[in-house]
Amino acid sequence: MEKSKDNQTDNIISGVHNYCDRWCERCRFIKRCTVGLAELERMSEDKSDIEIWDEIATNLTNTIKLISEKAAELGIDLTNLDDIEIVKKSPNEIEKLAMDYGTAAHHWMNNIREKIDELTQKVIEQELAIPDFKEAFDVINWFEFFIGVKTRRAFQGYQSENEFEKNDSDGSAKIALIAIDNSIEAYLVLYHQFPEYEDDILGLLKQLSKLKKHLLTAFPDAISFIRPGFDE
Numbered sequence: 192m193e194k195s196k197d198n199q200t201d202n203i204i205s206g207v208h209n210y211c212d213r214w215c216e217r218c219r220f221i222k223r224c225t226v227g228l229a230e231l232e233r234m235s236e237d238k239s240d241i242e243i244w245d246e247i248a249t250n251l252t253n254t255i256k257l258i259s260e261k262a263a264e265l266g267i268d269l270t271n272l273d274d275i276e277i278v279k280k281s282p283n284e285i286e287k288l289a290m291d292y293g294t295a296a297h298h299w300m301n302n303i304r305e306k307i308d309e310l311t312q313k314v315i316e317q318e319l320a321i322p323d324f325k326e327a328f329d330v331i332n333w334f335e336f337f338i339g340v341k342t343r344r345a346f347q348g349y350q351s352e353n354e355f356e357k358n359d360s361d362g363s364a365k366i367a368l369i370a371i372d373n374s375i376e377a378y379l380v381l382y383h384q385f386p387e388y389e390d391d392i393l394g395l396l397k398q399l400s401k402l403k404k405h406l407l408t409a410f411p412d413a414i415s416f417i418r419p420g421f422d423e
């Protein structure tokens with residue numbers, strides 16, 4: 192038992208939990224992260240087979256691939272933000288944009304939650320695979336306020352001369368940007384599935400795209416920041 196704990200400690204990636212999306216149950220590093228191991232222990236109290244979490248991580252990889260394909264099918268180039276014009280904003284204003292997005296997304300998700308649950312239940316009753324719109328819904332739901340929290344943290348060390356603070360800002364901005372990209376891709380899945388919500392989805396996509404551009408402008412080094420574990 193002691194030996195197995197030592198092995199776990201040897202395997203830990205230092206600082207991996209600092210710039211992740213905190214979605215431990217879907218994280219491929221759950222067994223190499225101190226926070227993840229604690230979470231795993233907590234979850235295993237309810238789960239009889241710990242391997243179920245490996246399965247969930249595999250499912251997530253497949254889902255992300257599926258979501259990316261859907262985005263491509265719609266012919267939307269999410270990497271090209273050149274068409275979006277932005278007026279330079281202060282850190283406070285950008286943080287507000289991020290929090291406003293979270294609130295708007297939260298309200299909208301509450302409006303469609305019943306419909307998503309109802310449709311998902313029907314699929315489960317027919318013993319079919321969990322639909323991709325349910326996965327997309329969960330992704331948006333997970334990140335709705337996470338983006339604002341990480342945006343706020345990024346601006347704590349904004350333009351700092353201190354190397355640690357600057358790195359922390361870039362790392363926080365990077366995970367906020369990743370969460371934005373994952374959310375954008377998830378909205379495209381919903382857009383494809385529920386065209387009746389086109390106006391709402393386009394509005395939320397616009398908010399996210401603007402925020403993304405502001406973050407890329409404020410933190411030009413964020414994308415090249417190397418997150419422990421994930422980018423190595």
Ligand code: SF4
Nearest residue numbers: 211214215218224227
């Ligand atoms: S690195 Fe993975 S396991 Fe660790 S806190 Fe982040 S999401 Fe959870």
